[in-house]
Amino acid sequence: MLEVHVASGGRVNLTTMTFPHELDQPLAELMEKFAKARQKFKNSRTYKNLFTPKDTKIGCIGCASSLEITRGKNGWHPHLHMLSFTDRSLTDSEILALKKAWVGALLKVGLGDGSKLTDMMEHALDVRGGEDAAAYIAKYGREEQWGITSELTRSHSKKGIHEDSLTPFGMLALADAGDTEAAALFKEFAECFLGKRLVTFSPGLRKHFGLNVDNETDEEAAVAPGEAELFVGSLQQDQWRAVLRADARAELLSYAAEFCHNPDTAQDDLNDFVASLGERKPVSRGWFVSPMRPPAPFGRVIF
Numbered sequence: 001m002l003e004v005h006v007a008s009g010g011r012v013n014l015t016t017m018t019f020p021h022e023l024d025q026p027l028a029e030l031m032e033k034f035a036k037a038r039q040k041f042k043n044s045r046t047y048k049n050l051f052t053p054k055d056t057k058i059g060c061i062g063c064a065s066s067l068e069i070t071r072g073k074n075g076w077h078p079h080l081h082m083l084s085f086t087d088r089s090l091t092d093s094e095i096l097a098l099k100k101a102w103v104g105a106l107l108k109v110g111l112g113d114g115s116k117l118t119d120m121m122e123h124a125l126d127v128r129g130g131e132d133a134a135a136y137i138a139k140y141g142r143e144e145q146w147g148i149t150s151e152l153t154r155s156h157s158k159k160g161i162h163e164d165s166l167t168p169f170g171m172l173a174l175a176d177a178g179d180t181e182a183a184a185l186f187k188e189f190a191e192c193f194l195g196k197r198l199v200t201f202s203p204g205l206r207k208h209f210g211l212n213v214d215n216e217t218d219e220e221a222a223v224a225p226g227e228a229e230l231f232v233g234s235l236q237q238d239q240w241r242a243v244l245r246a247d248a249r250a251e252l253l254s255y256a257a258e259f260c261h262n263p264d265t266a267q268d269d270l271n272d273f274v275a276s277l278g279e280r281k282p283v284s285r286g287w288f289v290s291p292m293r294p295p296a297p298f299g300r301v302i303f
Contacts, residue, residue: 037106172186
């Protein structure tokens with residue numbers, strides 16, 4: 001969508017919305033007020049004049065939004081990223097009007113107060129466009145380069161900007177290591193977000209770009225053939241046992257996706273990676289639930 005829109009001369013603006021929060025505030029309470037604030041914001045004349053397709057002043061054809069949640073020293077930190085597909089970028093006066101409308105919505109639902117007004121005007125809503133948007137998003141990446149689409153679709157796996165900021169699945173990793181507080185926090189997140197859509201599109205946006213608009217369930221998507229699968233190589237049974245013993249299944253897929261693009265060397269690269277696992281201290285016995293036949297080749301690595 002981004003590529004098509006920009007290639008046709010359009011602009012994409014990245015708007016990030018957040019609010020003041022305290023350490024002891026429950027996530028469910030924050031999310032309820034955050035949802036009410038977003039609804040009031042969308043109902044404001046300022047928002048409608050800019051982002052409602054039939055009333056837009058900037059040629060907006062629709063928006064794609066991603067809801068993200070992290071946890072830091074000031075507690076839960078919900079925030080929303082919104083990409084608006086428009087004919088032009090927002091002006092400074094339009095951004096200021098959006099800030100006022102968003103802060104006004106926050107105050108009405110009890111997220112912040114008059115004593116925080118200056119900070120809220122400065123930090124509660126941020127707008128970036130073009131190269132600035134790409135640079136803003138790139139700072140989230142640590143182990144890989146992040147693009148503007150990754151910001152919307154892969155927020156669950158991003159690392160926090162600060163060392164004391166954790167994503168929900170960062171909490172889950174700590175819980176797996178025995179951190180009971182992190183386990184309780186992840187449970188709070190899971191109970192609050194169960195069944196919620198994290199990425200949403202305004203009506204008609206996907207259809208505008210000729211995308212499939214059928215609502216597919218997770219189960220249907222999981223068994224559907226992928227459009228960009230690439231065969232990398234095969235693993236023998238002893239190689240797969242080594243991967244299991246090192247608990248390196250996710251690492252194997254990540255390595256294959258990043259380094260095994262050359263079909264002439266992909267199998268050798270895959271073999272080298274598995275061989276390197278032998279230098280690690282085992283973290284599991286790598287047992288199989290049942291015998292596999294035939295023993296070779298054992299598995300296909302596809303991404």
